[in-house]
Amino acid sequence: MFILGLTGSIGMGKTTTARLFAEEGVPVHDADAAVHRLYEGEAVALIEREFPGTTSEGKVDRAKLGARVVGDPQALKRLEAIVHPLVRRSETNFLDDTRRRGAPVVVLDIPLLFETGGDARVDAVVVVTAPAEVQRARVLARPDMTAEKFEALLAKQMPDAEKRRRADFIVDSGHGLEPARAQVRDILARVATMAPRR
Numbered sequence: 001m002f003i004l005g006l007t008g009s010i011g012m013g014k015t016t017t018a019r020l021f022a023e024e025g026v027p028v029h030d031a032d033a034a035v036h037r038l039y040e041g042e043a044v045a046l047i048e049r050e051f052p053g054t055t056s057e058g059k060v061d062r063a064k065l066g067a068r069v070v071g072d073p074q075a076l077k078r079l080e081a082i083v084h085p086l087v088r089r090s091e092t093n094f095l096d097d098t099r100r101r102g103a104p105v106v107v108l109d110i111p112l113l114f115e116t117g118g119d120a121r122v123d124a125v126v127v128v129t130a131p132a133e134v135q136r137a138r139v140l141a142r143p144d145m146t147a148e149k150f151e152a153l154l155a156k157q158m159p160d161a162e163k164r165r166r167a168d169f170i171v172d173s174g175h176g177l178e179p180a181r182a183q184v185r186d187i188l189a190r191v192a193t194m195a196p197r198r
Contacts, residue, residue, distance in 0.1 A: 001098065002105045002196050003121070004169075004187075007113035008128030009157045010150070011139035013173030013180065017128045018109045020177075020184045028107040029094040034087045046082045051075075084116070105191055114158050114166060123196045126187060127167035129160055130174035 006021070006028075008014035022028045039047075039060035047065065048055040054065040069075040091108060098106045107126075110118045119125050130138075139150050164170055169190075171183045 001095075001103060002191050002194065003095070003123050004105060004107045004191065005113050005119055005122035005125045006107050006109045006128070007111060007118075007125065007163065008171075009135065009160050009163065010111075010153050011135040012128045012130050012160070013138075013171070014109065014111070014128045016177070017126070017171050017173060017180060017184065018107060020181050021107045021188075023181075024184060024188055026105050026107055026188070027094070027098045027103050028109055029091055030109045031087055031091070032109070032111060034090040035083060037090075038083060038086050043083060043086055047079070050078055050082060105188065112157070114163060115156075119166070124168035124191065124194070125166065126169045126171060127163045128171045128173055129164055130172065132160075134174045135160075 006014060006018055018028050018030060039062065040058070044055050044058060044060055047060050051065060051068050054061055054068055069079050095106065108118070108122060110116070113119055113125065136150065139145055140147065169187045171180055173180045
């Protein structure tokens, strides 16, 4: 089974690209979606124990939790120590399940793939990119987004140019859906001829 890692900075079109892979029949594990599930299930009690008052009605209150960890690197490390192993377990279960079902290719959608060393767990990396002005316009169109928040998010992520340099494949989402779909199909055709490298 060939494992593709999918990543890209905020506003680059990674979520749309993941959907394009899924539409081609490729199983996709979405790390962000796994966190959302954990924040309504398995992680709730652990987070409440570490950060009292950040959950209510059996769910993590993301606003309260965010207020506790933003700007506090030690608190963020404590949160990551809870969440990251649970996300990895979700990923491992996904890989075991798709391997059993005989999937030839799977995608791990991991926003901070390079930043967390996730590229070591995949056979090839797909980086989704777009021109900086397209990225900025997309992100600033989101509800509750400000230029300051956008800059702070960018500062936490590896620069797009460095991600592209380290990529095995690039999807440029700046030209619309159909060109991106064609790029996804081309990647899958090329991967079909490649051996896993892990």
